[in-house]
Structures are given as structure tokens and as C-alpha cells.
Amino acid sequence: MKFSPKNLWSVRDRGQIESFTEEYAKFIDLSRTERMAIREFEKMLQDAGYISIEAFDGKATKVYAVNRGKSLIALQLVGKLENGLNLVAAHIDAPRLDLKPQPLFEEEEIALARTHYYGGVKKYQWLSLPLELHGYVVKDSGEIVEIHLGQCKDDPVFVTPDLLPHLDKKDALLSEKFDAEKLSIVLGTIPLAGVQKEAVKTYILKLLNDRYGLKEEDFVSGEFELVPALKARSVGLDESLLGAYGHDDRICAYTAIKGLIEVQNPVRSCGVILFDREETGSEGNAGAKANFYVMVLKKILKSQGCTDTSLGVDELFSKTNIISADVCPAIDPMFKEVHDLNNAARVGYGVGLVRYTGSGGKSGSSEAHAEFVAKVRKVLNQEGVVWQVATMGKVDRGGGGTVAKFLAEKGACVLDMGPALLGMHSPFELVSKADLYETYRAYKVLLEKLS
Numbered sequence: 001m002k003f004s005p006k007n008l009w010s011v012r013d014r015g016q017i018e019s020f021t022e023e024y025a026k027f028i029d030l031s032r033t034e035r036m037a038i039r040e041f042e043k044m045l046q047d048a049g050y051i052s053i054e055a056f057d058g059k060a061t062k063v064y065a066v067n068r069g070k071s072l073i074a075l076q077l078v079g080k081l082e083n084g085l086n087l088v089a090a091h092i093d094a095p096r097l098d099l100k101p102q103p104l105f106e107e108e109e110i111a112l113a114r115t116h117y118y119g120g121v122k123k124y125q126w127l128s129l130p131l132e133l134h135g136y137v138v139k140d141s142g143e144i145v146e147i148h149l150g151q152c153k154d155d156p157v158f159v160t161p162d163l164l165p166h167l168d169k170k171d172a173l174l175s176e177k178f179d180a181e182k183l184s185i186v187l188g189t190i191p192l193a194g195v196q197k198e199a200v201k202t203y204i205l206k207l208l209n210d211r212y213g214l215k216e217e218d219f220v221s222g223e224f225e226l227v228p229a230l231k232a233r234s235v236g237l238d239e240s241l242l243g244a245y246g247h248d249d250r251i252c253a254y255t256a257i258k259g260l261i262e263v264q265n266p267v268r269s270c271g272v273i274l275f276d277r278e279e280t281g282s283e284g285n286a287g288a289k290a291n292f293y294v295m296v297l298k299k300i301l302k303s304q305g306c307t308d309t310s311l312g313v314d315e316l317f318s319k320t321n322i323i324s325a326d327v328c329p330a331i332d333p334m335f336k337e338v339h340d341l342n343n344a345a346r347v348g349y350g351v352g353l354v355r356y357t358g359s360g361g362k363s364g365s366s367e368a369h370a371e372f373v374a375k376v377r378k379v380l381n382q383e384g385v386v387w388q389v390a391t392m393g394k395v396d397r398g399g400g401g402t403v404a405k406f407l408a409e410k411g412a413c414v415l416d417m418g419p420a421l422l423g424m425h426s427p428f429e430l431v432s433k434a435d436l437y438e439t440y441r442a443y444k445v446l447l448e449k450l451s
Contacts, residue, residue, distance in 0.1 A: 005349045005388040008434035021433045025232035028244045033134045033225050034070045034276050037092045048261040058303035067292035075271035081300050084319030086270040086450045088443050090252040091278030095119035095425050099224035106201040111187040119279030123178040127162035130229040137222035150229040157229045158185040228427040247429040252325035252418045259444035270447040288403035317411040321450045324404035328352040328390040330420030338393050345390035345420035348432040351442040352390030354416035359399025366408035368415040383445040
């Protein structure tokens, strides 16, 4: 029989889709950085009865742990953890501009701040774009100072100005034309009275000190992220799409947590892991290469009577099913040539199953085994979840990766799965509202019913 994915708008209730989208849009507008996203997820989990691992007594069935404010694991326990887990793993970091450790400078009586882009961006997309500034500073005294500017209607925004077309006549390679070192944001133009040298920069430092108690040295131990000052909006005359910054991959994180919270009578223990740093290779102690979630699993195993937790966690992973929840590229009708159309995701046709990512000869990919893909497909079909095949484009055209391979290295069965996006990694990504809702449905049933 021929495989024919369905257009979701013909099989789903629009009211349910719009209701789910409305709640997600509120979340994505609040979750501008990794720390902000984790705070929102922690509230959701606490409201659903999850307790912190610090308060875990070995008897509770809903537990979570936050790692350094940037990653998280949440588990719903059913019997002994050693019997295996169903997990959905996503990442919460997104492409952006970060301030450099010593960012402030003045040129031609304009105060600016130097940036370093984070993740895979097209640099030209960040020129002349209104930006929010979110800062998390730890002073040498230990005091924490947070700055959030640009989210509220009356806040100032920040911009890295583009060169006017009248003076932009010289041809150059894109890599030369869009120089990353020129992505500096404007901070101000007013000089501090009585100051002769760098008077505008000095005034900016005075404002930072007056308002937040900061001095220039404090930038060294600060995290400053610049993200598009754009709210989530319906897109199109039919309003079938939702545009927002950070769909990749907070859309999968949200649908996974929402699915976990609403799981009913799971066949075995299940949970969600959220990582930072995926866009830069999953390095560091908050990314998928870190050990924080393994430590939590060992604590629970120990509380349940396991005496050799190293062996116990290895055996646990060998019995664990993991959905690596990440977005996939949708066919853009203006750029069809980059896709193998028979193996590419379409907007509105359900969650995308991606057997392998990587590039070229599947380099850097952990390809899902046929047995596991069949098991996932069976559950989705039985529960009436609409899904489609997805890949990362034509062979040798490009590629990309997810957290899947780092989890597969632990011994688990892993499959990539997520909604298709138009304009992935842009400041304003597009997703079908129907695909958003179907992704939530997919993660929920897989957490409940995979065995």
C-alpha cells in the first residue's frame, strides 16, 4: 500500500489547535533565554506536583532537577527505574548574539558593544533588527543582577545598524561582506558633561551603575544575550502559521514538558531532559555531553535499592527509549532544489521522523535502528498521530546534528522527531500551528505507551 501522509487541517479540530498554540505563544514570549525557559518549565512542573530532587524521599513519583539554571531532567516514576525509561530529550538554546566579555567601546561619539554570534546564523539577518538585551551578572561579591530590556512596550531596544544601500556598492563574498566583527549594537550617543575622553561610553557606564550597580569589570562575569524584540504572531491570511523567535528548539521542549505533565497511566517510568549548548556542539556541563542527568538517575536507582549504580545506570540505558526532540526543515517552495522532495517534511503534515541527521555520508549521525523506528511508528499509528518522513536536505547539500548521538552513546535506542520549520535559525521562524499541536500529541503518547 502507498504511504500518504495526511494534511492535519483536514483531520484535527481547529479550536484545539488554536487553544494549544495560544498557550505556547505565551510561553515562547516569556522564554527569551535558557535561564528564562528553565524557570518557566520549573513553574509548570511544580504546578503539576513535581518535587525537586533535593526533597526526594525515595517514595515520590514525580521528581525533577535543575542543573545550573540551564538544563533540566523531570521524571514520572512507575515502579523500579531499572526496568527502563521512555524519555524525550530537547534543547533550549537558540541562535543569538552574545556580548563579548569586554564589550564596551566608543567610535565617532557613539557608544557601542561588541558581540559574538552564537550558533548557526545568517549574519545579515541580524542587521537593523530590534533586539532585546537579557543580562545575568554575578558580581565578585556574589550578588546576582539581572537586566531585561526590550520585552516591554516602553523599553528601549538595541540595534546593530546596516550600511545604507547608497554606499554599499562594492561586490564581495558573503563571508566578507557580512563581517561578524561589525555586529556591534548601539548603546547611546549622549556624552557625560565634563568628560573629555570617551564621554559617551562614560555616560553609558554611569547609567549602568546608577540603575544596576554595575561597573565595567562586571561584564567579565556576566551573560548578556541579544534576541529579536519580536513577539509571537499568527502568520498568513488563514493564520495557520505561528511566527516566533526560538522555535528551534523551545517548541520541542515545551511540547515535551506539556506531554509529560499530561501523561496518564504510563506503561513504565518516563521523563524529559532539556539541554543547553546544542547549537554549539553540546559541550560544557549543561549540554548533552554533561553528566548531570546521569547523576540524577543514579540517585534514584540508589534510593530504590540498587547497590552498584554504575552498572545499574548502564543497564537502565540499554532498556531506555529516547525521542531526540528537535525541529526539521520544511520544504520552502522558493528553495525546493535543496530538498529530496520524497524525503522532506511538508508544512501541516504532522511531526517529522528523522532516522539520521549528519552530513554527506551520514557523518556525525547516530542512525536509528529499524526495530526502534518500527516500534515508534506502531504506537503513533495506533494512537492516530499524523507523522511524516523528514531529512536534513539533499545528500552533500548540507546537514546538521541533534543531541541524539550523545544519548545513543549511553546505550539507549534513539530517534529524532519534531515539527518542520520554515526559516529555521532565522530571527523569526515559522511553524504550522497544526504541526505544533501534533508534536505535543506524539510526545505524550510515546512517553505513555512505548515499551
